[in-house]
Amino acid sequence: MTGAAGAALASLVFPGTARSAKHFGTLAESELLIGFAHTSPVNDGGWTQKHDEAIRHLHALYPAIRTLYVESVPYSADATRIFRQFVAEGAQMIIATSNYGDFISDVAEQAPDTIFLECDGHRVSDNLGWYYMTHWYASYVIGIAAARLSRSGRLGYVASFPTPSVLASANATLLGARSVNPSATLRAIPINSWFDPQAAASAGAALIDSGCDFLAGIMDDPGYLRVAQQRGVWAAMWNTDMRQFGPDAYVSSVVLDFAPFYAQTVRRRLAGSWRAEGRFLKLGEGVDRDRWGARVPPAVAREADDVRRRILAGWSPFTGPIRDSRGIVRVAEGHTMSDADIYAWDWQVQGVSGLV
Amino acid sequence: MYRALSESVSPAQPRPAGYPHGVPPLLALEGVSKYFPGVVANENVSLAFYPGEIHALLGENGAGKSTLMNIVTGLYRPDRGELVLDGYGVSFDGPDAAIAAGIGMVHQHFKLVPRFTIAENLALGRRDMRGILSRRKLVAFARREAEKYGFAFDVEARVETLSAPEQQRVEIVRVLGRGARLLILDEPTAVLGPSEVSELYAALRRFRADGGAVILISHKLEEIMALADRVTVLRRGRVVATHLAGSLSPQALVAEMIGHAPVEALPAPEPLAVDPDRETISLRDVTMRDESGRLRVHPVSCDIFRGEIFGIGGVTGNGQVALAEMLAGLRHPDTGRILVAGQDMTGRPVAAFVEMGIGYVPQDRLRQALAPALGATENAALRVFRTPPVGGRFLWNEDAATRYARLLIDEAGIALADPSRPVRGLSGGNQQRLVLARESRIASRFLVACYPGRGLDLGAMETMRSALVALRNTGRGVVLVSEDLDELLALSDRIAVMSGGQVKAILGRGEATREDIGALMSGHGSGSR
Amino acid sequence: MRGEGRQMAVISFRRIVIARMIAIGIVFLLVAAGIYGLGLDPGMVGRLVVTSTFGTRFGLENLALYMTPLLLTGAAVWLALRAGLWNIGAEGQFLAGASAAAAIGLSGGANPALAGSPAAFMSSSLTLVLAMTASFLAGALWSALPAAGRAWLGVSEIITTLLMNFIALYMVYALVTGPWADKVTGAQMSSARIEVVLPAFAGAVHCGWPIALLAVAMLALLFRRSRFSYCLALCGSNPEAARYAGIDVGRHVFVTLLLSGGIAGIGGMIEVFGTVHRLQGGLANGYGYLGIVVALLARKSALALVPAALLMAIILNAGIVLQTVQVSASAVLAMTGLLVFAIAVADDYAAWSRSGRAS
Numbered sequence A: 001m002t003g004a005a006g007a008a009l010a011s012l013v014f015p016g017t018a019r020s021a022k023h024f025g026t027l028a029e030s031e032l033l034i035g036f037a038h039t040s041p042v043n044d045g046g047w048t049q050k051h052d053e054a055i056r057h058l059h060a061l062y063p064a065i066r067t068l069y070v071e072s073v074p075y076s077a078d079a080t081r082i083f084r085q086f087v088a089e090g091a092q093m094i095i096a097t098s099n100y101g102d103f104i105s106d107v108a109e110q111a112p113d114t115i116f117l118e119c120d121g122h123r124v125s126d127n128l129g130w131y132y133m134t135h136w137y138a139s140y141v142i143g144i145a146a147a148r149l150s151r152s153g154r155l156g157y158v159a160s161f162p163t164p165s166v167l168a169s170a171n172a173t174l175l176g177a178r179s180v181n182p183s184a185t186l187r188a189i190p191i192n193s194w195f196d197p198q199a200a201a202s203a204g205a206a207l208i209d210s211g212c213d214f215l216a217g218i219m220d221d222p223g224y225l226r227v228a229q230q231r232g233v234w235a236a237m238w239n240t241d242m243r244q245f246g247p248d249a250y251v252s253s254v255v256l257d258f259a260p261f262y263a264q265t266v267r268r269r270l271a272g273s274w275r276a277e278g279r280f281l282k283l284g285e286g287v288d289r290d291r292w293g294a295r296v297p298p299a300v301a302r303e304a305d306d307v308r309r310r311i312l313a314g315w316s317p318f319t320g321p322i323r324d325s326r327g328i329v330r331v332a333e334g335h336t337m338s339d340a341d342i343y344a345w346d347w348q349v350q351g352v353s354g355l356v
Numbered sequence B: 001m002y003r004a005l006s007e008s009v010s011p012a013q014p015r016p017a018g019y020p021h022g023v024p025p026l027l028a029l030e031g032v033s034k035y036f037p038g039v040v041a042n043e044n045v046s047l048a049f050y051p052g053e054i055h056a057l058l059g060e061n062g063a064g065k066s067t068l069m070n071i072v073t074g075l076y077r078p079d080r081g082e083l084v085l086d087g088y089g090v091s092f093d094g095p096d097a098a099i100a101a102g103i104g105m106v107h108q109h110f111k112l113v114p115r116f117t118i119a120e121n122l123a124l125g126r127r128d129m130r131g132i133l134s135r136r137k138l139v140a141f142a143r144r145e146a147e148k149y150g151f152a153f154d155v156e157a158r159v160e161t162l163s164a165p166e167q168q169r170v171e172i173v174r175v176l177g178r179g180a181r182l183l184i185l186d187e188p189t190a191v192l193g194p195s196e197v198s199e200l201y202a203a204l205r206r207f208r209a210d211g212g213a214v215i216l217i218s219h220k221l222e223e224i225m226a227l228a229d230r231v232t233v234l235r236r237g238r239v240v241a242t243h244l245a246g247s248l249s250p251q252a253l254v255a256e257m258i259g260h261a262p263v264e265a266l267p268a269p270e271p272l273a274v275d276p277d278r279e280t281i282s283l284r285d286v287t288m289r290d291e292s293g294r295l296r297v298h299p300v301s302c303d304i305f306r307g308e309i310f311g312i313g314g315v316t317g318n319g320q321v322a323l324a325e326m327l328a329g330l331r332h333p334d335t336g337r338i339l340v341a342g343q344d345m346t347g348r349p350v351a352a353f354v355e356m357g358i359g360y361v362p363q364d365r366l367r368q369a370l371a372p373a374l375g376a377t378e379n380a381a382l383r384v385f386r387t388p389p390v391g392g393r394f395l396w397n398e399d400a401a402t403r404y405a406r407l408l409i410d411e412a413g414i415a416l417a418d419p420s421r422p423v424r425g426l427s428g429g430n431q432q433r434l435v436l437a438r439e440s441r442i443a444s445r446f447l448v449a450c451y452p453g454r455g456l457d458l459g460a461m462e463t464m465r466s467a468l469v470a471l472r473n474t475g476r477g478v479v480l481v482s483e484d485l486d487e488l489l490a491l492s493d494r495i496a497v498m499s500g501g502q503v504k505a506i507l508g509r510g511e512a513t514r515e516d517i518g519a520l521m522s523g524h525g526s527g528s529r
Numbered sequence C: 001m002r003g004e005g006r007q008m009a010v011i012s013f014r015r016i017v018i019a020r021m022i023a024i025g026i027v028f029l030l031v032a033a034g035i036y037g038l039g040l041d042p043g044m045v046g047r048l049v050v051t052s053t054f055g056t057r058f059g060l061e062n063l064a065l066y067m068t069p070l071l072l073t074g075a076a077v078w079l080a081l082r083a084g085l086w087n088i089g090a091e092g093q094f095l096a097g098a099s100a101a102a103a104i105g106l107s108g109g110a111n112p113a114l115a116g117s118p119a120a121f122m123s124s125s126l127t128l129v130l131a132m133t134a135s136f137l138a139g140a141l142w143s144a145l146p147a148a149g150r151a152w153l154g155v156s157e158i159i160t161t162l163l164m165n166f167i168a169l170y171m172v173y174a175l176v177t178g179p180w181a182d183k184v185t186g187a188q189m190s191s192a193r194i195e196v197v198l199p200a201f202a203g204a205v206h207c208g209w210p211i212a213l214l215a216v217a218m219l220a221l222l223f224r225r226s227r228f229s230y231c232l233a234l235c236g237s238n239p240e241a242a243r244y245a246g247i248d249v250g251r252h253v254f255v256t257l258l259l260s261g262g263i264a265g266i267g268g269m270i271e272v273f274g275t276v277h278r279l280q281g282g283l284a285n286g287y288g289y290l291g292i293v294v295a296l297l298a299r300k301s302a303l304a305l306v307p308a309a310l311l312m313a314i315i316l317n318a319g320i321v322l323q324t325v326q327v328s329a330s331a332v333l334a335m336t337g338l339l340v341f342a343i344a345v346a347d348d349y350a351a352w353s354r355s356g357r358a359s
Helices: A003-013 A047-061 A077-088 A101-110 A135-149 A164-178 A197-209 A223-231 A259-271 A298-312 A339-343 B065-072 B095-100 B118-123 B135-148 B164-177 B194-209 B221-227 B250-258 B320-327 B350-355 B365-369 B376-380 B398-412 B428-442 B458-473 B485-491 B514-521 C013-037 C042-054 C057-082 C090-108 C118-153 C157-177 C208-225 C227-237 C239-244 C249-276 C287-298 C305-323 C329-350
Strands: A033-037 A066-070 A093-096 A115-119 A128-133 A154-159 A185-190 A214-217 A234-239 A250-256 A278-281 A287-289 A329-331 B027-036 B039-049 B054-058 B080-085 B088-090 B103-106 B182-186 B213-217 B230-235 B238-244 B280-289 B295-305 B309-313 B335-340 B358-361 B446-450 B477-481 B494-499 B502-508 C200-202
Touching: A033 A077, A047 A066, A047 A234, A047 A259, A077 A093, A077 A101, A077 C042, A077 C057, A077 C249, A077 C305, A093 A101, A093 A259, A101 A115, A101 A128, A135 A164, A135 A214, A135 A234, A135 A250, A135 A287, A135 A298, A154 A164, A154 A197, A164 A185, A164 A214, A164 A339, A185 A197, A197 A214, A197 A223, A214 A223, A223 A234, B027 B065, B039 B065, B039 B080, B039 B238, B054 B065, B054 B194, B054 B221, B065 B182, B065 B213, B095 B103, B103 B164, B118 B135, B118 B164, B135 B164, B164 B182, B164 B194, B182 B194, B194 B213, B194 B221, B213 B221, B221 B250, B230 B250, B238 B250, B280 B320, B280 B477, B295 B320, B295 B335, B295 B477, B295 B502, B309 B320, B309 B458, B309 B485, B320 B358, B320 B446, B320 B477, B350 B358, B358 B428, B365 B428, B365 C239, B376 B398, B376 B428, B376 C227, B398 B428, B428 B446, B428 B458, B446 B458, B458 B477, B458 B485, B477 B485, B485 B514, B494 B514, B502 B514, C013 C042, C013 C329, C042 C057, C042 C305, C057 C090, C057 C208, C057 C227, C057 C249, C057 C287, C057 C305, C090 C118, C090 C157, C090 C249, C090 C287, C118 C157, C118 C249, C200 C208, C208 C227, C208 C249, C208 C305, C227 C239, C227 C249, C239 C249, C249 C287, C287 C305, C287 C329, C305 C329
Parallel strands: A033 A066, A033 A093, A093 A115, A115 A128, A128 A278, A154 A185, A154 A214, A214 A234, A234 A250, B054 B213, B054 B230, B103 B182, B182 B213, B309 B477, B309 B494, B358 B446, B446 B477
Antiparallel strands: A250 A287, B027 B039, B027 B080, B080 B088, B230 B238, B280 B295, B280 B335, B494 B502
């Protein structure tokens, strides 16, 4: 796909990040019922657990609101049924903590007075919005540390599926690494699952065998961290602080915290000021790097954190020229990728292999 | 509670001839009654079965024989009365208890597992054959069992590949192997040819000589006369009398059984008037092979006329059924032609034969002639559903079918209030009446009947025979396949004798004696055509 | 033979209904006990199920949407059962029909320039008719191999139709991750969205629902008045007698299984064009297997497929409701199994009278 076509497509998929004009009236705290649809069990130790923690935080802030949730909602028409059931039970707000595509947008059309929010979604209508965290900035910061820690300059990446989110994470890690070691490379192995400790460990071992001495990835479990600990290489994680599973290997994690966003959303809904929008959670707004690992040298941490501060100040590292893995310039000199561009990333940058 | 039973059994029942006093019967029934709502199945039945005797039970369908045997084998418990085994009162909790007590039954429909080998079937349910069995152990066990009772089997053959007589032998060995001292046989010769019958007789006599007791349920008087020591006649659930075999003529037994003297002779068929213009079924050099390619019917040519009863005799399995099925259009000849009333019907579908007015009574009512789970309505329409009023090219008229069923039921003289009830609930005799009525209506030209008397009691048999003669006398042709030589000789205008798939001879009335026909059936002798 | 009782040849409707009510009552009690065991208040859960299923427009619509595929897969299995055949493959035939329909829907492509014009209406009507025809043919084709095996080689259709289900499932996976994968919205395991839809009937209920009801009514009519149904009953009851009656048993078996597959295939088309709007890995959702349950509940009456499908829809929807109080989806499967078991026992029990006639 050419850049122009990609941009055209992006504008189609994101029909304006402008906010919708539709108003929803004010609500008393005790009137609000929110239904959450999760893609995995709430005790998965990763993604869904982070959302569940945020829901508990919400209850602490607003003791009178009621919430419902369903775990392991399949990506099928049953998802539609669960959303419809939330509506039938009287929910004014329904939040899917993962992408459910048509299955949520169809219900949003059928229930115009209910607010729908989709994490990792793409569509905005009067009562449907989406949100996503810009985890790629945290990955970029971790990538800098990776290049300093790796002796071989070869990074390994345990991927789930080759989705834009995974591509953005892998690309950002290597771009960060290349900012300090231009010859660094990143090799990815997709294991077709978000949660499969066995496969993640096997993939991690295979990457180490092929010469990688730093592992990263998007996994809801610490599978490859344990391998890194055993084999004496470095590892960076995702979702939560997992240092207990590999204290020597642990570098950092892309940690997520949805509590502030959910609190803000509920506050707006109660006040009647909620408007549908597509919303990127910036670095520091619920996504960040974790506290550095015990064995990460302070100099390395300092260097990476300097870049983190620049990003927080508004600088974007995703600025051209950026070449793809075939060597073609995809982002021209002087151009900066918007979050929307990164959110739809469907190519791997030069030096990344295994995902396309 | 031991009791001397010789006194308690009613004096009307003679002890077996030459039997010493003081020895108790193996099994005695004392005043056994069994009631079902509105029906007395058995009332006050007292009977004794002694070791070393063959005891025949005679009675019409519905006389209570089956219920009585279900009580003896532990399936039912009597409402009144008791069972006394070796002088001790017993009560069977179930079939297992009866088997443990040494009572075994060989059913008319064998209780074997068709997919299992003979050896596996014999080992089933045997306490000494539990746990993990090697094939060798199993085979050795089965051979031992078979030898013990004087049979030779290929014990590794699967039961489904065996003929009915062979299966019966396996069943007998199985029952005996489980320690039966009292062997009950239900219509054991129904599936056997003459030579197999004598083998069975020999085996039963051996069993008797070794001190076993046999209960023989049979309709066949000659069989009872030949084999039994004593005969008990049951009627309407009660014992009419027990006789020493040979002390009473067959006619007297029949009289006791049905309550009136049997029709002595059939309406004498008129002599066959030779009229070359009469319609025929004509076979022209017809042959047929079975699925395995064996020639079942050797080239045969003959004409069967309207207005005659054409008997086909032979030992079971010599091609009679194959021939009959060709006449009815159910099978097609491999070579040769079939003409009905001059019209070539070779290879035409069954429906065309029905349209030509050829009715067919198959040998096995439940497996072929009827759909047992469906109602009388559906079964009445079985062969006429293509034509109005019951049906048409696409339609099915339930009301018309019900009316048609009622008509047939009336004609057949069956008491059946609701034609939607499954016909499996009807007695064998009534089922056969229904089939016969249905096929007779179809048979505007010919009726082909295969073993129509099988399993019928004497009353039903008489009705069936009269019906065949009536058809003949009204100008229809009847093809009668039968194993009963007396029946063939009494009814047939001509008899074709088959052996090894060949028609050995076609004999006119009075042209041959029983002995001649017997010789032809066994493949010897020759006859005029 | 069991005990002293006797199996009745014809079981009255009243006996069946009473026995089944008792069975359903017992299952409800067991489920309530299970819910209590999970630490929930059965009364609260019961009220929630009833009010959100029957008390809201969405709940009632859900029932109709669940009923639609169940009516068709139920009818498919029911039809085969008339001939004594077990079509375990409705799931695969449903998917085959859905795939064929999706092929039509994806290739047609609605032209946005024509939106709202009579030409667009014509073209979408044509697409729907084509898709329905294709789905019928594909469903029939999917059962053709097992049908031929059963009709002329005596291969058990139970095994073969079941195995075809897996082939269909993986075929759909291959299609929706390969050639037909959605490249526009990146939906997982899904084809692109099909823009042509079945017209709405009422609210979210599309006209697939009345179509399915009509199909069942037609089946009922066919089985009252057709010679074909008589022949099927005969083939199912006693093939040997059917041969004697001059019926080509093999041909009837073949045609019946083909029709059965075709009906299930239409179910797949309706699910794609009415409810899901994509070909999707999870599309069949077990409807083919639940169709067996529906057919068994309906016994010999085609019209009874409607209440049977409704009951099944209520159970499935109760499953969705229960998930919002953290009772897992597999508990619903267990509930369905329990219900089928209880009803099977009830039917058998209804067939036994304490006393009988003499043998």
